[in-house]
Amino acid sequence: MAPSWFTGAVLSALLLAASGNAAVAGQKFSSFSKAGTPLFNSETVQLTEKVFTNLNSNHATLFKFGSNGTDHQPRSLFTGCKVFPGDLSWPLPIVWSIFDDLLGGALIRTVPLAASCYSSRPEYNQHKCESISSQWTDSHIHAADPASVMWPLFEGRSCLPTTNPSESCSLGGYSSYTVNVSNVAQIQLAVNFARNAGIRLVVKNTGHDFNGKSTGAGALGIWTHNLKDIEYYENFRISGYHGPAVKMGAGVQAYEIYEKGKELGFTAVGGEGKTVGVAGGYVLGGGHSPMSSIYGLAADQVLALEVVLANGRFVTVTEKSDPGLFWALRGGGGGTYGVVTSVISRVHPKVGVTVSTFNFSTSKNISTETFWAGMRSYLNRFPAHADAGTYAYFWVMSTGKNSFTFLMNPFFAVNHTVSEFNTLMKPWFHDLKALGIPFKPNSTYYNNFHDAWAAGFPLETVASSVMMTGSRLFPRANWENATKLNATFDALRATISAGYPLLAFNMKAELPKGYLPNSANPAFRQTLMHAITSTSWANGTSDADIKSKMEHFTNDILGKWRTTCPDAGAYMSESDISEPHFQQAFYGSNYARLYRLKQRYDPTSLFYAPTGVGSEDWAVKSVDGLPDQNGRLCRV
Structure with missing residues (x-):
């Protein structure tokens, strides 16, 4: 028998739906924000206690506000885990239907993006499957889906495009339901419902985070992607x-x-x-x-x-x-x-920008040592380039035994004409010419940021399920000490020579004078290079072998980078999900204060994200044993 609060809530909410008010479970508020600007129209529709006036106070349990989030204990805390599909306390279909009525029809039951590829699914459609498969690495289609993420490895690889329709497609680590948000009231209803019902909650905008923070098995998703004002x-x-x-x-x-x-x-x-x-x-x-x-x-x-x-x-x-x-x-x-x-x-x-692309490689005339001498000359000039306000995005890769290539894609010289860019680059270009390394810069000046950015940066390639990344923020201190700079160069060369690519940014990110301090990773304030590398494996590799590869990558490959700057860190959104001591790596000296604020504003841990503040208090019991979100979320 269902508990009395549950039955009452169902009956009362059905009454509300029948009254015709369910589609308007919010009230229009003044359009003025305390920030001194008008609220967006989407923000003027807010949930109030009025929505519960047709509900007995004992029956409004599922949707009521928390005073400070601590006025009651959600059901998840009695089991130590978030309520999961199949549990006795998982809301019945009729409750989800009522919730959808209150949301005004904004609730979406998740269908994996590639479900059309599987004959066991009602969505099976070969033509649609071919279309999805052809676009799978395009970030636009994942951003425009309520549950899909850019890195399905960390969802659990539960429903990928396939040419074998007899394979199985499960919901895996995707959220069970998603609210397609068009106003604040819908977010409030979703937050209250998830908190009161003890359901895992995830928030998705585009799904870009490298570690799949916007996905989670058995979760209710909040999709903010369409808030475009x-x-x-x-x-x-x-x-x-x-x-x-x-x-x-x-x-x-x-x-x-x-x-x-x-x-x-x-x-x-x-x-x-x-x-x-x-x-x-x-x-x-x-x-x-x-x-x-x-x-x-x-x-x-x-x-x-x-x-x-x-x-x-x-x-x-x-x-x-x-x-x-x-x-x-x-x-x-x-x-x-x-x-x-x-x-x-x-x-x-408005700013002008010179965008430049070029490359060079080993060849019959360019030896391995000559190539690396050219790379070392570039590395030496990172402080001067960043201090000039520029941002460089480059790749260095092994293309075979003792064979390497460098791609500048692009050098983004803000506030530099082509002539000023050439003057800045002259010392490095002089060294390349002296080494006999041929290169041909393609440099163009744009009088505005948008056109330079659109020309310079390619669309992201995403959705690999056979690759994981890791990163490091290399600090200025590594350039101010010859021994540390040698160690940095040697570590990068060893990584690339072992077959791991380097994708990196020469930049700085100091807090500008007069700006208010914030909680961004203190390592960013010292950085001159945000470097990323990756490991990969073949399709069909066993979960045990993937896990072994991940551990080797985390501990041995990235370990060499950490050794050069143990007190630095990494950028949380483009990182290794298994980064050791993530609290220090992603948050540095800010972590203790952030954790205290987390307990204050979210004492029942409604919000969870892998490697997020407070995430060490929880663990995902993943189905495959990998660090993904395909499993029940439980207290540690």
């Missing part, structure tokens, strides 16, 4: 700042804000990747940018945020209204303290 303010005022700013909905992506900047004549600090969600997990995790060497991280630009907290309340967060939470949200990680619906960020004047 943008508003520009030429003279925005808030405590400590007066100047141009832009308010962005949580779903705004890099290409969208850059297009708006070109249209209105401003430059935003956003991601290098075209489909990255600028106002989502990217900015909450710090966010490095082609503009970082001049203006710092994306998190440094944030002046105010609109947020739904773990107790379901919608608040404006500024340095004045809540300095602790304001500090934590700007760099302390997404999916941790609340669901951000919009951010207000400072923007900057």
Whole structure:
């Protein structure tokens, strides 16, 4: 027999639905925000206690607010695990139907993106499967799906494109249901429902995070991707700042804000990747940018945020209204303290940029040692290039035994004409010529950021299930000491020579003078190189062998990098999910304060993300034994 609170809630909610009010489970509020700007239309529709007036107080348990998130214990805490599909306390289909009514029809039952490839699925369609398969590595299709993520390895590889339709496709680590958010009330309902029912909650904007933070088996997902509003303010005022700013909905992506900047004549600090969600997990995790060497991280630009907290309340967060939470949200990680619906960020004047691409390789005339001498000459000049405000994105790869190639793709010289770029590069180019290394820069000047960025950076290739990445933020100190610089160069050369590619950014991300401090990884403030490498395996490799490869990669390959700068760290959004001592690596000296704030604002651990603040208190019992989200989430 169902408990009385459950039966009452069902009957009362059905009454509410029958009354015709279910599609409007929110109230229209004043359009003015405490940040001093109008709320977006999506933010004016908010949940209030009024929605429960047709529900007896004993029957509103599933959707009521928390006072501070501590007024009751969710059911998950009695078992030590989040409620999971198949559990006795998992909500019945009729409850999900009622929830959908309250949401106004915004609840989506998850269907894996590649389900059309499997004959056991009702979605089976060979033509659609071929279309999905052909686009699988394109980040646009994953961003536009309510549950899919860019790195299915960490979902659990449960339903990948296949040419064998007899294979099985399960929901795996994808969320069970997702709320397609169009207003704040829907987020509040989802937050309250997940908290009160003890269900795992995940938040997805685009799904770019390298470690699959926006997926989770048995979860309810909140999909903020369609919150696309943008508003520009030429003279925005808030405590400590007066100047141009832009308010962005949580779903705004890099290409969208850059297009708006070109249209209105401003430059935003956003991601290098075209489909990255600028106002989502990217900015909450710090966010490095082609503009970082001049203006710092994306998190440094944030002046105010609109947020739904773990107790379901919608608040404006500024340095004045809540300095602790304001500090934590700007760099302390997404999916941790609340669901951000919009951010207000400072923007900057129109800039010109020179974009240059070139490459060189070993050959019959260019020996291995000559190639590495050219690389060492480049490495030596990282401080000068970053201090000039530039951002370089380059690859170095092994192409065979004693065979290597270097790709500059691109060098992004902000505030440099082609002539000024050539002057900056002259010392390195002089060394390359002296070494007899042929190269031919293709350098073009653009009078605005958008056009330079669009020309310079390729669309991301994503969705590999046979690869994992790891990274390191190499600090300036490694360039200020000859021994450390030699060790850094030797470690990078050894990595590449062993067959692991290097994808790296020469940049800096210092906190600009006069900007408010935030919780972004302190290692970013010292960095001159954000370096990424990866390991891979063949299709069909056993889970045990994959796990062994992962452990070797984490401990031995990346271990060489850590040895050169043990007190530095790594960028949480582009990292190794098994990074040892992730608290130090991703958060540094900020971790203790962030953890205290996590307990204050989310004491029942509604929000969980792998490697997020407080994640050490939980573990996923993954089906395959790998560090993915395909399993029940339980207290440690």
